[in-house]
Amino acid sequence: MSRKLATAAGALLALATTMFTGPPAAQAAEPGTGFHVRDGRLLDANGNDFVMRGVNHAHAWYAARTGQALADTKALGANSARIVLSTGDRWTKNDSADVAKVVGQCRANRLVCVLEAHDTTGYGEQSGAVPLSRAVDYWIEVRSALEGQEKYVILNLGNEPHGNVGHSAWTADTTNAITRMRAAGFTHTLMADAPNWGQDWSFTMRDNAPAVFAADPQRNTVFSVHMYGVFDTAAEVRDYLDRFVARRLPVVVGEFGDDHSDGNPDEDAIMAASRGLNLGYLGWSWSGNGGGVEYLDLATGFDASRLTAWGRRLFEGPDGIKQTSREASVYATGDSGDTRPPTAPGAPTASDVTSTGARLSWAASTDDTGVTAYDVIRVDGTRETRVTSTATTGALVTGLAPATAHTFAVYARDAAGNRSPRSATVTVTTTGGPTAGACAVAYRLQEWTGGFNADVTIRNTGTRDITGWQLDFAFPGGQTLNSAWNAKVVQQGSQVRATPEPWTGTIPAGGTVSFGISGKSGGGNGVPAAFTLNGASCARS
Structure with a gap:
């Protein structure tokens, strides 16, 4: 998925009606050191089937967000993440140190890391795009960050390596890239994106995948199709994936969305077919989309508590991530090479306490290989619930009950996933909320065919400031929330809940x-x- 997408082919080509069912591709001996392909299936280092259920994250543009993004998507059930990297040709290069940090963050969150070089996007059509050969140069340059990570990392050679112009070169270019990677000593599972901006409407990848797979001396290549407007019917989705399965060739849906400028992809069919065929998928993308495709954000403003309609569909809907994801068995066995846990963090302190939230801070832990994350756990008697995971020594916790004591425990984790044996705890008592009849709400509606905006004003009619607030109401007509400003707003069914941004956290007495x-x-x-x-209850005004 590019920030600026080219126009897809004006008309979809009719799918062929005859399924090619030639002899299965020969299988080489399993590499044994990490992910590998056998009989058309992707297996992890323990020889167990692995089916990707994850999201894409634009690390190249939002590096500071990566640690939290991976923690949040893991908490939502993901078992993998496809990470956007730059070779330095079109965007700022992600060097070896940065790649190593990303791998560590994936491992700390027990996610399989699919790394992709994004600068190849739309080569032959997109100005500035580079060929796959340049992506291979990049992988060789950052090899030090990838050696020994074959159990946890899959290398996606280059994102959407051809546009709609010159796509016939895909077969030779991909074969050459795989050959060079193997000659350079890479034993990782490789992933090859389709041409035509990833959508393969010309069927170039579909028809030439057997030859490309056979050209890999390790027979360890997975094919990735990106499903947007070209795949707008269940028949097209199923036919395309069926052809790979019938030939025992590994395939995943490396990107897809619930809407797009080139048409309306059938996300329900994509997810249902992937589940039925036991194939992986990775939704585009966690957050931060621009250039007119902001609707592809799974979370608003990188906030896991504000999933969009697309985010709720991917994570929580039928055939979604929560329902079908299974963690890679290499994490279940704890086979990480590092067994020494970090020390416990310092005792947390609480500040900015409101009726529904507080800010926690603690002293950093220490570890021989470095602490990569802190888990904040809410303790309710014998029940523990992870509130958030963060790479920094502080976190804002929200959604708390007013005038209630809440206990939080903070654990540290290192890059191998080891967690500190002891936690540091703090108890926070939230302030009380307003009394009944001390508020009034004005809801000003602006609507048009298919959509609406609403301006919501909360007036504090009491005599005390309200510090921290939570406004609850229900949509009366089956509306679906898209976005919000000046508040964090989430929807579950018809119920809507709004909580403040830092700059709207206090409603002064008599103010709004x-x-x-x-x-x-x-x-x-x-x-x-x-x-x-x-x-x-609030009055309406």
């Missing part, structure tokens, strides 16, 4: 705060019938 929401209509709009602020 305002926020906005935008969404899709579900057949009708309307003003919610009731509002509650921190559990107290």
